[in-house]
Amino acid sequence: MTTLTGRLRIGGQTIPRKYVPVLVTAGLFVAMFAAGSVRYEAFGTGQVILNVFVDNAFLLVVAVGMTFVILTGGIDLSVGSVVALSTMLAAVLLRDGWPVVAVIGLVLVVGAVLGLGMGAIVHYFEIQPFIVTLAGMFLARGLCYTIATDSIPITDPSFTAFAQATIPLGGELWITPSVVAGLVVVVVAAYVLHYTRLGRNVYAIGGSEQSALLMGLPVARTKIAVYTISGFCSALGGLLLSFYMLSGYGLHAVGMELDAIAAVVIGGTLLTGGSGYLLGTVLGVLVLGLIQTIISFEGTLSSWWTKIFIGALLFVFILLQRLISARRTGARST
Amino acid sequence: MSRLLGHRLFWPSAVLAALLLVNVVFTNGFLNVQMKDGHLYGSLIDIVRFGAPLILVALGMTLVIATGGIDLSVGSVVAIAGALACLRISLLGDQNSVGGVLGAIGLALALSLVLGLWNGVLVTAAGIQPIIATLILMVAGRGLAQLITDGQIITINSSPYKLIGGGYWLTLPFGIIIVAAVLALAAFLTRRLALGLLIESVGGNAKASRLAGISARGVLLTVYAFCGLCAGIAGLMISSNVSSADGNNAGLWIELDAILAVVIGGTSLAGGRFSLGGTVLGALVIQTLTTTIYSIGVPPETTLLFKALVVTIVCLLQSPAFRAKVLHGRRRRPSASARPVPEEKKASVSA
Amino acid sequence: MTEPVPILQMRGIDKQFPGVKALDGVDFRLFPGEVHALMGENGAGKSTLIKVLTGVYDIDAGAIELEGRPVAFSGPLAAQQAGISTVYQEVNLCANLSVAENIFIGREPRRFGRLQWRVMRREAERILASLDLDLDVSASLSAYSLAVQQMVAIARAVQVDAKVLILDEPTSSLDAGEVERLFGVMRRLKEQGIAILFVSHFLDQIYEISDRMTVLRNGTLVGEYLTRDLPQVELVGKMIGRELAALESLEDRRAAAEQADAAAPLVEADGLGRPGAIEPFSLTVREGEVLGLAGLLGSGRTEVARLLFGADHAGSGTLRVGGVPVRLRTPRAAVRHKLAYCSEDRRAEGIIPELTVRENLILALQAARGWTRPIARRKQDELVERYIKALDIRPADPDRPIANLSGGNQQKVLLARWLILQPRLLILDEPTRGIDVGAKAEIQRLVVELSDGGTAVLFISAELEEVLRLSHKIAVLRDRRMVAELDNDEQLTTDALTETIASGGRS
Structure with missing residues (x-):
């Protein structure tokens, strides 16, 4: 009996269909980089890519948390606000003379607790994640403004030292400690998703929550965990942003939830859950960052083209997802 | 029926009344409405006037939500409509030419309608979940608005255009008249004509509606187009009020306030029964909340905190799970958790 | 013939739902290494019996014994841990995960908390091979047909040392070749001494695979028969209730x-x-x-x-x-x-529960006219009044939500919905x-x-x-x-x- 193997044949090589979206994104990234290198002088260097990491380390971390949530079929609109709240908390506490370690610890705990609370409401009261995290978004932004309405500069010496530190990679290449932090988060998260039961349960719930329940998986614990992870990642992203900006401000990271969602979707993760890879999210963030880089190299192109390009990419990738999932259900119904 | 309606609108009405009462206590002469130069003035009038764009967007959103969908792109459409109208007017030789202004308005509203249709096509023809389909325009639309204004804030000086958001007609702020007209139009389409019945039917049970011979496609396209149009009018109003178009900030987060207004007004996010009156009440609650916060001297930035509180409370009260677990204290058997969960995915596959 | 000891025995099971007695003194037994068909028309009590057995429902009276010990499960999971696994008609697996994961998820082999993918794949291959199945265990389940998914579900079920396997209408969406393959798997399991409770509406399949059958009708036990002793005509007669x-x-x-x-x-x-x-x-x-x-x-x-x-x-x-x-x-x-069609599934495909009797009644006519041509209120009243009277719909209040009506009255409203269109x-x-x-x-x-x-x-x-x-x-x-x-x-x-x-x- 012949069975469908779910593989695409490309030039004698077979590729599981589930990797196709990630490969498309990777191809897109390579094509954009190649086009940029041909078109602009000084573009085709490693440092351009490293700068994309440097400028988007906080987005990368936030998008990692978002990936967990979206893989379960949920969504987290609160991430941008939690990032802002974290910069605010850090700035205020440092101003008041708290030790750096305590500040970092507290910020991370606050982010995780906010996520935990939202996850619990989503699961136990069966309210759509969209609405719960919308309330979380209002709450976190509101808390920012109750702390202070102005931008608060960060002058703590160890913070500024960390913010200005660079790590040379040999040659002309360098990165910042934030990039290292971001990559560590990616690696840990990838390990969790691939090699732990929590990670596999995340995928299972995204595939079918009802089946996951019937298979005896800890659905409640897992769902709450992903929102907690997302809250934690947002707080960490907020800390990285406060290194980058050296200030705390309630208007930081406005709309970052959209960038994070866009990065995840462009990275090939299904918004309905159950399918996607962290590598894709990394590529999604890189693609977003590279769009900005190209537009700044272009000079004459204005910044709003970024949004239009991102919207167009979203459109293409969502249609691609529809096609892939339509083919899948087609195969199943035979 | 009337009893049911009374029940649905009881809570939003009560919250609105309570907020107004707080204002009466804190502000002298809050309820006074005066006639100055043949125009009506007063805090109550201001609440409706400043709330007008939100009411408009929320009215369109109500119909979309009643079909079981959602439209995240309204904020972007607000910005695009305002930007296009102001751009056209700024290019006029005489910015006060009524014909030119009407042309600009017509163009902006036509574009809003097309953008709404675009959402509708993505939802019906491509079968994409509404929240995802409208996310595309939400992201790209901001860029489009800035593209139209070339990243600048377009300032115009056009008295006919100023009328929409800042003018008066028959002693009333013109914005209030527009809201009344759109509300009347929505009520006419849904309650006088039969659009409302078909919307509630599709939102209430899509499968049964199909078997009853309803073409959901036509209903959905109409509803998304109407939602786009409402957002467009709101965009004109906002830009007219300040005589300028800001592609970046006009209508920012208005989609969230609009969804909130719909939910407070008693329309379920799951679709089905909707209440235009409830939505108007919900939008007024949000606007009054803002006014109240100003008048009692709390920093205005904390509005968001109150909103978070209101969203949470309203949604918890609407959640059957919350009512079962907390209000009635009913404990479910562990095995009951194995019951099927409502899955949006299923619906989209079978549609 | 020497009969072995039953592995599962249910005696005098009563289950009452509001208004209905779903099971009334039903006995059921299951022997190791047999395929036992549970037969009955809709509403006979088959699914209630399965749900009682797997702990989804409590029983009002009676006793359940597994291997001679009285048991009462708190739910399907507890039943599974005791060795009773169920595979449903709709495959309750996660099609986005790989075949191996679907067999193991929730109890994956681990070392220091790290999943051992290689061990998992090897074990999955071994289990599938024991069922005569040769699949690519790292391919995602969605790549396979429903029939194969069904068999993966069975593999998952037996992986937990199942003693009793319940197959609830597993064949309803399979074609003939796939059914044969499933039966091959069932025969292998039978040889391994697993007791299989099989529900199917296909008589040919029942006669091909089952050794014994229990017939239920209206919540009562009609009898237990050896399949080879009961001709098909008699079986249908017993199911329908006509001697x-x-x-x-x-x-x-x-x-x-x-x-x-x-x-x-x-x-x-x-x-x-x-x-x-x-x-x-x-x-x-x-x-x-x-x-x-x-x-x-x-x-x-x-x-x-x-x-x-x-x-x-x-x-x-x-x-x-x-x-x-x-x-x-x-x-x-x-x-x-x-043409007009009243679906058998009144709740899911008939009524719009939130809407009133009036709205449900005029829905098809309004849909046919399109929303731009509303039905005048007076015309509505006239139609609604006429059909409420003609079909004796009770209560005769057109503005009551249809969800509040009894099943029979809902059905009449749905009939009226179409009759209006003549x-x-x-x-x-x-x-x-x-x-x-x-x-x-x-x-x-x-x-x-x-x-x-x-x-x-x-x-x-x-x-x-x-x-x-x-x-x-x-x-x-x-x-x-x-x-x-x-x-x-x-x-x-x-x-x-x-x-x-x-x-x-x-x-």
């Missing part, structure tokens, strides 16, 4: 069959079919004719109705309405040709199921009136008496095939009909 010898004579209106033959054909299906749902069939319904569709649950009755109404797309064949070829892509197109063909799928006797009689009377008035009716029911009493002609379905079309003349009795259903028209 062949003691059939009461029926008062009916079958004489009109010849007259109806003369009427013009209204709907003609020629070779209409849909792969996986119903094999191609041909059928003619004439004006004023009541055509009955008889067959057991799952025999393809509803599938025929849905194809005729355009609710599903036909894979083959042609359809003519009033002599003109038509392609019905949507129900809307069918309504335009004056359809030429009314398809009624199980219109009398689950409603009270009074409403049932009224609906039957209505069918007769409609037919006398020239409307064609396609009447689908599991109750053979009802079909016989109302129909001019009867088409018989079995295992997704239309096996016979019979004139409802004096010779046709429930006996003969039962015989046809059981034999598939072969004898």
